[in-house]
Amino acid sequence: MKTIKTGVIGCGLIAQMEWLPYLHELEEYEVVAVQDISRRAAEHCAKQYQAPYVFDDWRELIRHPEIEAVVILNQCHTEVCIEAVRNKKHVIVEKPLCENVNQAKRIEEAVCEENIVFMIGEMKRYDPGFLYAADIIAQMKSIRMLRFRDYCDGLVRSQNEILETVRRTDVDADLKNKLNQEFWEGMDAATGDIPTEYYYHLLTGGAHDIAMLRAIMGDPERVSYCDIWNGGNELEAAMVYGDKTRAFLEVGYTNHKWFDEEFVVYGEDQTVHVQFPNPYLKNAPTMITVKRMEGNMVVEEKIETSYQEAFRNELLHFYNCICNNLEPVTNVREARMDLELMAGILKAYQKE
Template identity: 35%
Template sequence: MPIRGMYHGPVNSHSLWIFHADGIFGSGNTGCNDARGGFVDGKPSNGKVHSKLARGTVRRTDPGARGRCNWQHNGLSKPGGDMNGTRLRVGIVGTGLVAQVMHLPHLQSLPNLYEIVALCDLSERTAQTLARRYGVPHAFTDIGDMLDTVELDAALILTPYHYPQVMAALSAGVHVFVEKPMCVNVEEATDMVEAARRNGLIGQLGYHKPYDPGYETGAAMVRAMSVVRMATMYVAHGPNEPFLEHYEILRGDDADPDRVAATGRAMRTAQQQAIGEQPEHVARAYGGLLGSGCHQLSIMRGCLGRVEDVLSTEIWNGGRSIAATLKFERGVRCVFTAVFMPDIRLFDETFTACDDGSSTAIRFPSPFLKHAPTMVIHRGMEDGRYVEREITTDYREAFRNELIHFHRSITTGTPPRTPLEHGAEDAATMIAIVRNCPDFVA
């Protein structure tokens, strides 16, 4: 099935995302708490965060209050200008699991690149506690208050639903790093890409795997193949919780329930715009693609190029198992299979490509096992002998690498390796995968 809405030039990026509590790949929720912008009747208000519903409370741990980002006052010429050597002032929106396990510790480990100046979360207790722990001067429960009060160069959007916060930050002249899934439908993606372009800002999508050293090695080997005869992308894993037992994760229970409910309504509306009303297993599969499948698409893109078509799709096991055949540039086929296994401590994610005389496999560990290397396994013939090599590139952490890259993109104007446009492409591909299922209701 041709990919509807596939963007074949510069794109505006919006990632589709259905939120299912028990999607294919576990909870479906990264654990990030919401700190959304405005909603009207359950719909995103196009990034406008100045409605009564959107307003939260602000508490500051120091009395200094700075104004909205002003590039002249800041000493910077304009977004994307010459800022080499600049320590960027960053605000974190959403202080849940991925913020606590990954982004806050990694930002703190890069003091020459970043200064964390504000945290924002619907849970005031969580934001305040983490602000004290990391020495952050400002804590908010609403992104509009944060943007009005604090001078920011960049914002990390780490909430479950990203559209309102991304649009608010871009409208305020702030560079944006947005976690996956970037969006829930293609229309959202288009708005984000256009807003970043219109304001001359960097928008980087939080796909960490392209910044993984082992992946970089393996992908280069695949791209060097003269021809790819077959490729497979396989992921099978259980719940995230067994890989998180060694972390202390704060979970506040003081978020405004009305704001939490409004976020859920907005996400459901966005999902319906993407795929309409579907049987439960089809909707759950779409949620799994948004929560995890977008990572596999980023892996395949770096090795094979862009998806041109979805040739077939099967969804079964209540939506927790998916198989799809994708056609890439140069006619390369890749069979993508994914399954969620609720009763095992397992993360098994492997991409493999074969030519006429060799195969290269890239095997990923759980992302929550920091510094565990991604292995590359190369098989082939040398002097008439079969040879198998296992390559460990190094132990640098992909989540940290992507933050270094984000800083470089902002300070040099270099386009990100994972631009918002990729989120737009992936949104269209994930919709096409679901639409190709025989059980899809047109």
């Protein structure tokens, strides 16, 4: 079996909670290098996962000759992605791909020039429950309405109880501010006259929901409505799919400790309800509830398809794409189109 020598850029919370444990567990990968702006976090991860090389600069990691694939988990992805592609590294990058459509087009152009695998870490697209539900939905008669919701606290309150991660307490405040400013400037380019904070939760919290909606239904004809309130903490959008179908997206940031992400698809004689667990709870199953008519009876089924972990599954998909020269399901083109739909949602808000 081929082992992919891998470098990880960004050793923050999501790296420590999800990516590094699965990269270490899977025999398909060998973590040979890590990088972070925090030497403390990088050295902790290198020691825990036996990575021989630790870098302060992501450019040095990308140029290292042993590294075949790069996992990009830092804050601002655009330049890192482009540099990795130009150095002919396979890339998997945490969602969202970047902050705006123009950045996505630059990355896509670079990817098209090289013979490498480039994948976005939209882990819910690899969730066994989502895949099972998507097959049912594909067979549904006359879909009337879809409702997607992500309404939680960004996992802030549950995270430390699940795993206490090493924080970037050794990073200079000016450097942190510079990187934050770069990220917000990337969002500024997408928002126009809308306050940038109105986009933040759509980009970070709604990205999975946009990707799943498009996987099920494709692109809408148009976004008919968007409202954003409470300083950007809540967003609702409506999308048109022909004369008989509408899709709704609800994104909110709350003080709830419980995780609340789900979608419901309403058909002519059947409803499919998909409820996702807290992604930090390893191997927790996604719950599917199917309610349908059989003659004059109402039948309800509750289904737990698998305890397989979505983060692990997407890494196996990435490996398969590298070994067999395949295009990933969550590829750069799809990520750019997700961002275009988000731009359409913001445009609908501007019209209100």
